[in-house]
Amino acid sequence: MSTDTILSFEEAMEKYDPVLGFEVHVELNTKTKMFSSAPNVFGDEPNTNVNEVDLGMPGVLPVVNKTAIESSIKIGLALNCKIAEYCRFSRKQYFYPDTPKNFQTSQYDEPIAYDGYLDVELEDGTVFRVEIERAHMEEDAGKLTHMGGATGRIQGADFSLVDYNRAGVPLVEIVTKPIEGAGSRAPELAKAYVAAVREIVKNLGVSDAKMERGNVRCDANVSLRPHGRERFGIRSETKNVNSLRAVEHAVRYEIQRHAAVLDSGEPVIQETRHWHEDTRTTTSGRAKSDADDYRYFPEPDLVPVVASREWVEELRATLPEPPAERRKRLKADWGYSDLEFRDVVNAGVLDEIEETIAAGATASVARKWWMGEIVGRAKAADVDPGQLGVQPATIVELSKMVEAGKINNKMASQVLDGVLAGEGTPEEIVEKRGLAVVSDDGALLEAIDAALAAQPDVAEKIRGGKVQAIGAIVGGVMKATRGQADAGRVRELILEKLGVTA
């Protein structure tokens, strides 16, 4: 699809230094919209969560949602920003059918929060500080669906259908300062930054933070400059980057594309790029033009917002523990090694493990189940581990059955499959599938005798004190019992039989 020439990432990095910038839009999960009392609900029938304000009818007046202001201040505080004592809304004028008023009510030169930072932890534990320029309040636009044409994209569309349910949903747009010094870790940092913002707003409870629903959306700015040069290169702004993976891929692709453009001696064009998840490429949107002259002016229908220091401190006092600090605490509580904990974080199962431990599992059992069993299944199904629907109580029940010797680990894994397939509770599945550890020593001894007879040399080694050779015999017994034996008990019986103490 794309006809862009690109350099390899390695070559691009050898020649150029990337500078990044992000605009992350966060949809707040208030009950109502930013300026109207229509419900802020995702997925309802088109044009049913609207009233005269959302449709921009003549003569209507917006009224600011107090909760949305408080959520915005909380986001600002969590991003270590200063909170404006006084700020206003502004009109951003443009003609496009997703905005029925022909302007978006936003903030221009007086954002509610400014001058903050966010410490972002990369996968290997390196902490990178991203400076926050501002976080301002605005409203979301309606949703356009382009009809006709072959691709469902706007090019070639015959007409578009508009649903204004999303129009007026409160947004906070978080804008970074230019991010320098990330080098070849720029794509990784991009992903980690957006993940960190998403985690913060989710933790604050101010947004549902579901990227697949567009609750958190990212525009990624990328520019390159030769190593050693201070002046920034010309940037592109890639829109529609709406998953963490896509953020990483889009930044990487744009770095490779810019490098090829610069190598050819051409200037990079300052333009909007559209991200395409299917081809993992960007295509040209439109060049910046005088259509970007939005003629902002203060919104005359709204009065200024004054955030008294008392109010700000009241809100600060309600902030939950920041995610980074929470991670430190959980790591200490659970006693995981650095590597174990990092794997848990990267697998995205921190909440799940916390819930499982709260439900009664030990920290090591919870980790074993989530990392050993569930993450792999989620990967195979191409979903997030949390989306598989494994209940903490199920894990607790399974681990109790294993501890009681009722089933072994292998069976427990099969029972989990049964639970995920909707076959019932673990108890029922053990019953239905006939999964129970053979603990009748008589049956086991028979199998042990057979296994020892089959491998006399191994039996001799064990007698001679090489206890570690026992695995081969245990394996034979497990095979003979089709995995239904309690391996621990088998081992005990073998040692007993051979008169060896482990």
Add this chain to the structure above:
Amino acid sequence: MAAINRDDVAHLARLAHIEMSAQELDRMAGELAVIVDSVKSVSEAAGDDVPATSHPIPLTNVFREDVVGHTFSAEQALSGAPDSDDNRFKVPAILDEA
């Protein structure tokens, strides 16, 4: 006299999606300059001690509690639409994406 030339007016007309004839552009360039000058005279009346304002009434923090109010049905919402389809407003395809 404020400097509003013909190109400025043409630019504004384009931004506002207003089609203007050459004659209208000429006339408006002159008129707008007078209007801007008239508005400017307000700043002569206000001294440095009068801060700029965007609202005539000295009010701040007019808020609404986050409680769901009334909505339209899709039928009501679309009742004034020139065209609709599938309970949505139907608009011509517009290439210039915002």
